[in-house]
Amino acid sequence: MSIDNPTVNRWFADKAIDHIDHALGRPIYPLRETYRNHFATDANGARADEFNASPHWTKTGQRDDMAFYSVTQLGRQTLADHIASQPDPWQPFLVTFEGHTSIVPERTRAKAKYAYYLIVSDSWSELTFGTFCKRSTVRRAA
Structure with a gap:
């Protein structure tokens, strides 16, 4: 996992969006580099047909009856737009304690702390x- 792009x-509910999010490892920043970008599925199944027809996926290989896909830049942008439209989106917070700062993805400052x-x-x-609480600080990450 990247410290610059933590997962959540x-x-x-939208399964097409959820598959993109899953393939990228559920990152807080879908447009940044992610620690993963792959999805494996049955090469002869309905999901492979969906992925082949979608601009959000590119087929990266096939072995036996398994097909492998990665998310395209358009897929990443679609996920980022979907996350931004959520009523209570996850946000990156910087929590500092004992001189150490970590990115903590959460919905509120209190939950991050x-x-x-x-x-x-x-x-x-x-x-x-x-x-x-007395010895820590929390602020919204840029």
Whole structure:
């Protein structure tokens, strides 16, 4: 996973968009480099037919009965536009604690702070959330 393009735990009701998001590894920034860009499916199936007919996909190979696809730039742009249109989109926040800053994708500043606290508290069991809040900052990443 790229530290410059963290992933999020999401899904989309629109399955065509969800497949693009899945192939890219569910990145917060679909237009940036992602740690993955592939989707494997049955070469003779309906999904392969859909991908072959779509400008969002390019076939990158086939082995036996499996076809492999990657998302095109148009597919990335379509995903980015879809994410931007969501009522409560994931956003990148910068959470700083003890001099270390991490990108935390979440929907609000408070959720980002709590998500990062959960990560830190896994290895620092005596750290309370109150202490963490006093010693940390959160801001929206550019």
